[in-house]
Amino acid sequence: MGRILVAGGATGIGRAAVLAFAEAGHEILLADINASEAKAVADATTAGHVKVLEIDLLEPDAAERCVKAAVEAFGGLDTIFVTAAILQSAPLAEWTLDMWERSMALNLRLPFLLAKAAAPHLMRSDNGSILFTSSTGAVRGHAGMPAYHASKAGLLGLARSLADELGPHQVRVNCLLPGWIETPFNDPFWSHQENAATSREKIESAIPMRRQGEPQDVAGAVLFLSSPAARYITGTSLVVDGGYTAV
Numbered sequence: 001m002g003r004i005l006v007a008g009g010a011t012g013i014g015r016a017a018v019l020a021f022a023e024a025g026h027e028i029l030l031a032d033i034n035a036s037e038a039k040a041v042a043d044a045t046t047a048g049h050v051k052v053l054e055i056d057l058l059e060p061d062a063a064e065r066c067v068k069a070a071v072e073a074f075g076g077l078d079t080i081f082v083t084a085a086i087l088q089s090a091p092l093a094e095w096t097l098d099m100w101e102r103s104m105a106l107n108l109r110l111p112f113l114l115a116k117a118a119a120p121h122l123m124r125s126d127n128g129s130i131l132f133t134s135s136t137g138a139v140r141g142h143a144g145m146p147a148y149h150a151s152k153a154g155l156l157g158l159a160r161s162l163a164d165e166l167g168p169h170q171v172r173v174n175c176l177l178p179g180w181i182e183t184p185f186n187d188p189f190w191s192h193q194e195n196a197a198t199s200r201e202k203i204e205s206a207i208p209m210r211r212q213g214e215p216q217d218v219a220g221a222v223l224f225l226s227s228p229a230a231r232y233i234t235g236t237s238l239v240v241d242g243g244y245t246a247v
Helices: 012-023 035-044 062-074 097-122 146-169 184-192 196-206 215-226
Strands: 003-007 027-032 049-054 079-082 129-133 172-178 237-240
Touching: 003 012, 003 062, 003 097, 012 027, 012 035, 012 049, 012 215, 027 035, 027 062, 035 049, 049 062, 062 097, 079 097, 079 215, 097 129, 097 146, 129 146, 129 215, 146 172, 172 215, 184 196, 215 237
Parallel strands: 003 027, 003 079, 027 049, 079 129, 129 172, 172 237
Antiparallel strands: none
């Protein structure tokens, strides 16, 4: 049974992962600012143990507080899964420094600080694992979302660097690259399009499986990369996109 910290698990992919972790019998600390949705996730579990920490992950000390709460609750830590993120869309001329800094703080700074805070505890685990949620947006671009694409690409470099540093301690660091997953998280992208319906049709027709994924389609990859079955996988990225980046 693993001890898991999920940063940003009240909705979307994070929610699906928490439910999958719980179903597998793990202990999970779900850290999210959305307390009502997080509690609903905890209440929906039928196995495992989900503890909710209501926290603004943009706060500079949020990472240390999350790790401390998980270790105090479970006596240690085996995996951190970071899925909290911000997606903002606007024409380049309308982007502000505050928008850029806010995206970088949650999408890139938080994963770094969580890894830093969790590393000493993960080194004591027999299955230490760090999993960042990047995106196929790390390797493809869309107008209007410079901070999102830059931060998600940054996670790939962060994972490779940490994999090299933490590898001798048997701690794995990997990135998950979901493609188009049907969640409200993508609403800012659709609202930025001149015709959302046409854009959706164009994107889905470019996916070999001809559909967007569901959060549950990603949860299995999360469990795999966090499990002992992936004990020799580190510094890499697993794409879950229905073939979108393959063609």
